[in-house]
Amino acid sequence: MKSLLFSSLSVFALVATLGLSGAERAHAQSLDDITLNVYKEETCGCCVGWITHMDERGFDSTVFHPTDIYSIKEELGVLPKWQSCHTAVSKDGYVFEGHVPAKYISQFLASPPANALGLTAPGMPMGSPGMEIGDSFNSYDVILMKKDGTSEVFATVKTQAEQY
Numbered sequence: 345m346k347s348l349l350f351s352s353l354s355v356f357a358l359v360a361t362l363g364l365s366g367a368e369r370a371h372a373q374s375l376d377d378i379t380l381n382v383y384k385e386e387t388c389g390c391c392v393g394w395i396t397h398m399d400e401r402g403f404d405s406t407v408f409h410p411t412d413i414y415s416i417k418e419e420l421g422v423l424p425k426w427q428s429c430h431t432a433v434s435k436d437g438y439v440f441e442g443h444v445p446a447k448y449i450s451q452f453l454a455s456p457p458a459n460a461l462g463l464t465a466p467g468m469p470m471g472s473p474g475m476e477i478g479d480s481f482n483s484y485d486v487i488l489m490k491k492d493g494t495s496e497v498f499a500t501v502k503t504q505a506e507q508y
Contacts, residue, residue, distance in 0.1 A: 378453070379404040380440065383416045384430035391430040393474030394443050398432075401446035405432070417441070426464040426489050438462040439489065443472035445507040448486050448499050461489040463498055471504045479504075 380398065384391040386409040395405045410416050417431055420439050428442025439462035440449055452463055464487045465472055471481030481504045488498040501507055 379406055380432040380434060382407045382430055382432045383410055383413055385413060388429050390474045397473035398446050421461050426466050428466060428468060443469060443474050444486055445473050459490045461491045464489055
């Protein structure tokens, strides 16, 4: 019975992806089993909004509420200038700090740059995933954090629509 159920689910997954374009299929397959460990304050609502954004785009999130979130950030190498309200870590150890859109995390994970620590959207950019308030939006940069403490712009988000 278990193998029959597994086979049925596998066939369903295959059929579901056949209707997608090649690029969409590759994206769907690349997100299989991507779980992010998310460290956040227990009372932070915007973090919950970001987690929902990620989960709706095929990521899974395991949420932790550490007593000292800043010690977690420090252990992971997230410099104060890169910090935001929550920190997510992939199974490969890449760090995603703050309200980075799933679109850019997917691009990053598809081909992580050399010496990369991860991505950040420093602060809490108005209109970024989880920070939506009506039509309010401020353009912002998604920053590539590097293990040696340097950084560069990974993407510039000029409009709210560009995030999705």
